[in-house]
Amino acid sequence: MPKVSVVTPFYNIEAYLEECIQSVLAQTLSDFEYLLVNNRSTDGSLAIAERYAAKDSRIRVVTNPAFVPQVENYNGALAQIGAESQ
Numbered sequence: 001m002p003k004v005s006v007v008t009p010f011y012n013i014e015a016y017l018e019e020c021i022q023s024v025l026a027q028t029l030s031d032f033e034y035l036l037v038n039n040r041s042t043d044g045s046l047a048i049a050e051r052y053a054a055k056d057s058r059i060r061v062v063t064n065p066a067f068v069p070q071v072e073n074y075n076g077a078l079a080q081i082g083a084e085s086q
Helices: 014-025 045-055 069-080
Strands: 005-010 032-038 059-065
Touching: 005 014, 005 069, 014 032, 014 045, 032 045, 032 069, 045 059
Parallel strands: 005 032, 032 059
Antiparallel strands: none
């Protein structure tokens, strides 16, 4: 079965990010990587993402070097998926 990449690009979604992450982790497929891409959030979103990444090795958090527009953030997030994903 191919490895799956789940990608969540985010910016200042502290109120929703934990529920989003829990939803992904509750799926029955367990062979996946979960990439959380922070677009320079100024709220508590990054802390939430890092807390989950510290507890689950499938989760990887990447922070953009600079804030980018939404579409560029999404495309940049997709470019970060692992080579083994199909």
